[in-house]
Amino acid sequence: MSKYTTEENQELIENIKGKRFYRIYISGYGGESAYIPLNKEQYTFWKAHIDEHGDSDVVNYMTCAEDGDFDFENIDSIPDEAQFMYDEDGDPRPWYEHHKELEHQWGVDYNNAYLNIDEVKDDDYSAEVVKEVVANKDISEYISNIEEENDYNVTLTEMGVSNYETWDTDYVLQFWSAEKGSFWDGTIETVGDFDPKKLKIYTEEYANGDDVITTIEYDGVEIDNAGGDTNGKGYSVSVWSTE
Secondary structure: OOOOOHHHHHHHHHHHHOEEEEEEEEEEEEEEEEEEEEOHHHHHHHHHHHHHHOOHHHHHHHHHOOOOOOOOOOOOOOOHHHOOOEOOOOOEOOHHHOOOOOEEEEEEEEEEEEEEEEEEOOOOOOOOEEEEEEEEEEHHHHHHHHHHHOOOOOOOEEEEEOHHHHOOOOEEEEEEEEEEEEEEEEEEEEEOOOOHHHEEEEEEEOOOOOEEEEEEEEOOEEOOOOOOEEEEEEEEEEEEEOO
């Protein structure tokens, strides 16, 4: 005989079968990056300048190229052979839409990301929180623990590599905008409780070594990202040779 009354059994069935909504929220450290090819003259000039003076002048050059209002600290002017922020027509380009960009990167670093999961009343963005399920857990540790608890019979990450190994250039510049805050915010609909074994994280390794979260799935369905809310923490530029 069941230890539950008919009413309690019915409530249990409805609780299991009914629609449930969970908000997936990922915050942490990451940013936006543009990878730009340089020729030998451009690389030689800027590599020597960065080595001697740091990157403040090249950051100023790249962020102010559109309006031409430069404020250099250790340089009077940039020689023609070192210019790279102007397209074939001589028009200035913003660093985040460079005309020769090799690749663009944005997102949270998997190894600096924190996971929050709340059960919410419905799928509205401002839905009331019903229950806190996961509170600010290091996402890599959270995923590893779930996999270990299931004797590694589930794989909850798929780590890919971006196309930087195929770049056809001998010299590369990376402009990096460091950011902190929320990078992922999406809501899923389930039947029954949230099942952590159905959560899957996809990442891509970029040329700077970061494994950036690019896609999140639940039960094989991609979760739409409603958008991030980050604060800029500063710019930096690095250059290197691929030879």
